[in-house]
Amino acid sequence: MKAAFIETTGAPDMIRYGDLPDPVVGRGQVLVRVRACAVNPIDTYVRAGIVAMPLTFPFVVGCDLAGEVVAVGPGVDGLKPGDRVWGSNQGLLGRQGCFSELAAVDATWLYRTPAGVSDRDAAAGALVGITAHLGLVTHARLAAGETIFVNGGSGGVGSMVVQIAKRLGARVVATASHDAGITRLAGYGVDAVIDRRQCGDRDGFAAAVRAAMPGGANVWWEALREPDFDQIVSLLADRGRIVLMAGREARPTLPVGPFYVKEAVLMGFVMFKASWQEQAACAADLHRWMAGGLRAPIGAVLPLAETAAAQRLQEEGTIGRTGRLDGKIVVEP
Ligand SMILES: NC(=O)c1ccc[n+]([C@@H]2O[C@H](COP(=O)([O-])OP(=O)(O)OC[C@H]3O[C@@H](n4cnc5c(N)ncnc54)[C@H](OP(=O)(O)O)[C@@H]3O)[C@@H](O)[C@H]2O)c1
16 A cells, blocks of 8 residues: 655654554454545644654654544454544553554454535544644533634634534633634634734734723634743633643743632643543434534645655644644545
């Protein structure tokens, strides 16, 4: 099969596109003919060796896939050849990645793709949808009628957070800093969109947020990588929860006095530490919401042979903030 793989960690150019032996399905595994994959920032951290994962070389890169079952191993119930499936969590914690024509995946990490949802859309929404669900439901326990502020609502995760928060009945205020993101947030029915470019300095940003949610945020979702806790705490409602899920290098100061006097709560999480049972529960809700139109925005579709370019684009967008990336990058074998 053709695959995108590395033989050592390093820059995007380390990704080779070439032939590897077809994977053999083991017990409890499913062989998937991959029709679409999606790139996530974690793919680039694993490839670069920034996030240390146990890797077996040649290591096929990438987490998210959608496609069709071609064979099932012993002990697999509930999936059969011909079924359409999607999933995430490949290429992590010792598992091989899925940017390949065929992938042998533990059945526990696969979900049936709902009718009417394309492979592109299923792959694009995989990791980001599960992440948004875990953060909103499992961790922040967002309730109907609460106000959530999403700092970075136009990104892959942010787009899913705002759409799901609306479906959970919250009032949603979100930021973006480019035209397409602003338009998209308005289309999601976000209650107030803050264009970061219009805010001027730090004080201007705080004033815009305060005007959009005078009562403060019950939940502050920080999708950007450098939280400003002085500002966040000042814009929280009493007992507000701050959700952190980005910024491995960030070392901001926490204003302890204002934080505890507001009875605030700080929570962080990584999706790949959620069990397969927890993630399957997310998938069940995501399927219901997909039927109602939940989709991740797709900004680029590239062939599998261009996986190195796809990861470079992801790095430039998420870490370099060059502004060239808008929406998920889908890669198709
Ligand atoms: N903890 C976890 O489980 C978990 C899971 C997934 C991701 N993450 C992390 O969360 C962070 C966000 O991930 P992501 O997949 O959502 O990344 P992303 O799609 O690159 O989004 C990140 C932010 O980049 C900005 N952006 C996007 N397009 C832009 C453009 N054209 N011009 C300028 N800015 C643009 C957006 O904010 P603005 O428009 O407001 O600038 C957006 O919120 C990453 O650091 C990732 O590693 C963590």
